[in-house]
Amino acid sequence: MRRRLFLAVAAGWVLLAQKRRSVAAVIGGSRSSAYPLTALPAYLDTIIPRDNSGSASDFGVDRQFIDQASRSRQHMRLLRAGSKWLDSEARKIGAGGFSDLDPSSREVIVERAATARIRSLPRVFFDRTRRDAFRAYYADPLSWERAGYEGPPQPKGFPDHAEAPR
Amino acid sequence: MTADAFDVIVIGSGAGGGTAAWALAERGIAVLLLEAGPPYDPFSDYRLDQPDWETQHFPAKVPTKGRQTTARMQRLNAKWDDLRSWNRVRGRYNPGDHRADWGYSHVVGLGGSTLHFTGEAHRMHPRAMQMHSRFGVAADWPVDYAALEPFYLEVERLIGVAGPTDDPIRPRSAPFPLPAHPLSYGSQKIAVGCQKLGLSFTANARAALSQPYDGRPACNYCGNCTRGCPRTDKGSVDVTFIPKAVATGNCTIRTEATVLHIETGPDDRVSGVVYIDATGATHMAKGDAVVVACGAVETPRLLLNSANPHTSDGLGNESGQVGRHFMETLSWTSSGLHDEPLGSHRGLPSDGICWDFNAPDAIPDIVGGCRFSAAVHEADLTGPVKYATRVVQGWGRQHKQAMREKFGRALSVGAIGESLPNPKSFIDLDPKEKDGQGQPKARIHSHLDDEELKRLSFMAKTSRAILKASGAGDIFEEYGAYDGFQPTHVFGTCRMGTNPEESVVDPYGRSHRWRNLFITDASVFPSSGGGESPSLTIEALAIRSARHLADRAKRGAL
Known part of the structure; x- marks a missing residue:
């Protein structure tokens, strides 16, 4: 019967449940309920930058984020709280906001979020948005060729499966 | 309440129920197959050709999370x-x-959990069927490998199993129907x-076609059997036993039909079932026999929920063994x-x-x-x-x-x-949690x-x-x-055996007391095997039990 696939799915669910609790804890008292999301496209493009393939915003990941978050008040609160944190970090180094920074300065701030204390606002924001950004970006067939993936699985399948990949 | 009459009522349409329904119907027996879930259309429900295929898992139409409860884990x-x-x-x-x-992983739908299974088609290791006499653990199977072998072969031919030519552990009377x-x-x-x-x-050994077979195409190696096979080359019950059962003209299928309890009659016989349909209407179906095949979690639940003054501890639970010996993956x-x-x-x-x-x-x-x-x-x-x-x-x-x-x-x-049984692993009825029909949910102790x-x-x-x-x-x-x-493989909660004090059903899956009540799922397994996937064994046992039932029916011995 079907076995281990669901183990991974459930494992993701446990992590998500834990993060949901964390989200409530870290953004519960913040005054970011109407904070603008202007930092979001630049932030996502730092997570997935443009090189010889498109960036996150080139693939509309930022718009997908906002669409998805608009269906969950808690999710939207996390995006707004995270955006506020990004802008506040940018202002500490004299910029008007995160989107005004050059790419290397943005990377410094994102690295700060990625290595922040577990269950802190920047870390929860980073972990959730990183996962969601990759999920949206790599679900777009435009990203597949550069990643070396020749899917989707059907209708062609992989009749060459027993041979070394070309 | 409406009431229909059939020769046999089969509850559950997975590996055990779908197979039993076919084996009875092809012997000329009028079967009513009741399935709690809906049907799936492989060609439209399994979206492996879509850009977002990877973010979708098996497209469950009935959520399984919360259908059972779980006692506090260790x-x-x-x-x-x-x-x-x-x-x-x-x-x-x-x-x-x-x-x-993380939840008992299963599918509620026509074809049961075979809809999302990988499709391994394993025979039991012969020595793994003698765990008590050899090692003092679990229980011995009351049927040995040699008795099951013809049924294994029959199932392999019906669903189309591809496998290697030699198997020194599990003797074969004929090769697999398809090359590995x-x-x-x-x-x-x-x-x-x-x-x-x-x-x-x-x-x-895989229930996936290595060549076109029985009107189905060969596998094209897309790698996503567990998301549902849109080509129908995977030998799930919905594309094998169920269409064959329907083709006999003797099998009536009712989906989204949830059985509430099994009715008992005089002379230690069951008389039928009460179920509700998708609209919430209650129905009664009468049968000369009832086959239960809801899996090792839901089968004991249904038996326990079928308690009445004539069987106060639960149907078929005279030994107190219903729900015991739960084995997992x-x-x-x-x-x-x-x-x-x-x-x-x-x-x-x-x-x-x-x-x-x-x-x-x-x-x-x-x-x-x-x-x-x-x-x-x-x-x-x-x-x-x-x-x-x-x-x-x-x-x-x-x-x-x-x-x-x-x-x-x-x-x-x-x-x-x-997975060996232990006293702390069992299924009972949750004393607090009930489903939408007010029936106690199964509670899993693991x-x-x-x-x-x-x-x-x-x-x-x-x-x-x-x-x-x-x-x-x-x-x-x-x-x-x-x-x-x-777990995805669950076993053992209605153990089969020869001793009515230590088991629930006899070697043919028939209740020791209720002589026209049969069980044909993995709840009858006395031991789990050493990692073999169970569907082929469930199907082999189901055919064997169904043939026994049919023979008894013809002799008037139900």
Whole structure:
């Protein structure tokens, strides 16, 4: 019967449940309920930058984020709280906001979020948005060729499966 | 309340129920097949041709989360920390200090859990059917391998099983109906790794067509059997036994029909069932016999919920054994990155297997066997989303570059081992939680004792060794049953045996007391086997029980 696939799915669910609790804890008292999301496209493009393939915003990941978050008040609160944190970090180094920074300065701030204390606002924001950004970006067939993936699985399948990949 | 009359009512349409319905119908018996879930259309429900295929799992129409409850799981012990589930990107999957309940994995739909099964088609190891007489654990099967062999062969021919020509462990009276599938390029690396360790690694027996068969096309190796097969080459019950049953003209199917309880009559006979349909209307169906095949969690629940003044402890529970001896899926999976591109997302899931430790005495100093198989597809490492979120660390340009370098290099080795019964693992009725019809839900009690964990530890260490020898020693993820309960194979809660005081049904699946009540799912298994997937055995037993029922019906001996 079907076995281990669901183990991974459930494992993701446990992590998500834990993060949901964390989200409530870290953004519960913040005054970011109407904070603008202007930092979001630049932030996502730092997570997935443009090189010889498109960036996150080139693939509309930022718009997908906002669409998805608009269906969950808690999710939207996390995006707004995270955006506020990004802008506040940018202002500490004299910029008007995160989107005004050059790419290397943005990377410094994102690295700060990625290595922040577990269950802190920047870390929860980073972990959730990183996962969601990759999920949206790599679900777009435009990203597949550069990643070396020749899917989707059907209708062609992989009749060459027993041979070394070309 | 409306009432229909049939020769036999079959409850549940998975491996046990769908097969029994066919075996009865083809003998001219009028069957009513009741299924709680809806039908699935492989051609429109399984969307593996869509851009977002990877973010969708099996498209369950009936949510299974919360259908059962789970008693508090055991506390985790630091001495088994090596068996914790983890991922290099995400950390521990269960950061808590108790085993997590990740849910009993099953499908509610026409065809049952075969809709999402991988489709391994295993016969039991003959010696794994004698666990009590040989080792003093579990119970002996009251039917031996030789008696089951003709039924195994019949099932293999009906559903189209592809397998290797030789099997020194499980004697065959005829070859598999289809030639074995070739190993994928990734699995060929595992074969090399096993060879280095002195282990065998052979083609697995698979209910997936290696050639066109019985009007169905051959597999095209897309690697996603567990998301539902849109080609119908996977031998799930909905594309095999159920259409064959319908074609007899003797099988009536009612989907979204939830059975509330089984009715009893005089002379230790059951008389029919009461069920509700999708509109909430209540119906009664009368039958000369009732076959229950709801799986090892829901079958004991239905029997216990069918208690009445004539059978106050639950239907068929004269021995007090209904719900006892629950056995689950003792599983482990390790995944690592290979040094070279493999295109490992391609191929048939679990196409190769190592049976060397399958015998109940094959693992040194541990009772109960296990097996190892290629598992990258079942670990769901078949597309770029999972690589981006589970395999490749970091972010930014480095992440994109690493995606290009690492995609298709993952290899996984999965292990499943014997699950032995213990007094702390059983199914009962939840005293508080009820379903939408006011019926108590099944409550699952699961406990892994140290003997189980020793076996699991052997499985984990051997999986890692195979990966390392295969060139994929850079392990990035592992998960198993120790810290997360999420079985797909469940067994043993209505044990079959010859002694009415120690079992629920006789060797033909017939209740010891209720002479026209049969059970044809894995709840009758006295032991789980050493990692064999159970569907083929369930189907073989179901045909055997159905033929016995049909013979009795013709003799007027029900």
